[in-house]
Amino acid sequence: MLRTRTTSAICATVALLGATLTAAAVPAGAAPAATARTTTACPTGWGSLEKTSRTSTATPVRNIRTGRHACFDRMVVDLPGAGRSGLGYWVRYVDRLYQDGSGRHVPVAGGAVLEVRVAAPAYDPDTGAPTYPARAGRPLPGVDLTGYRTFRDARFAGSFEGETQVGLGVRARLPFRVLQMTDRIVVDVAHTWTGRS
Secondary structure: OHHHHHHHHHHHHHHHHHHHHHHOOOOOOOOOOOOOOOOOOOOOOOOOOOEEEOOOOOOOOOOOOEOOOOOOEEEEOOOOOOOOOOOOOEEEEEEOOOOOOOOEEEEOOOOEEEEEEEEOOOOOOOOEOOOOOOOOOOOOOOOOOOOOOOOOEEEEEEEEEEEEEEEEEEEEOOOOEEEEEEEEEEEEEEOOOOOOO
């Protein structure tokens, strides 16, 4: 009889301990965990109208690269040695991209196309030798837009009479800004119009 009571007491203690551990692991009233979505406050007021700076430089384009950010996708045109004062540009949405000089249509994928003109050659002005290894109508070398929220395509249109022309395909006609930084021009295209990422 004593043995039965001891066995019963042990079983009851183990059951109580198991229930206590379970209760500690799942707090009372806890619902299944929901994935929390955080939002980032993004800059606003960029608009989608043409943006220009009417200066120019003979310092050639050396590279064009892209990057992803929380609020926007970014394209950077590198002009080492140009400084900030001589960096000119003309950036606008176009229905179709046409190559300077030839007038040839350059197809660019995406819901909208930004024409990015930099007032600098992509060749050495003295020799005519290319300084940026791109071919007209082809994707920008070394640029992979896989996983980008806004950018869809980036095509080199050419470099003619001291200006370099790029077609940037984006998801839709979204707000953008252009920044002049030391030795580079930056084009940011927002992910949304709402100021939230």
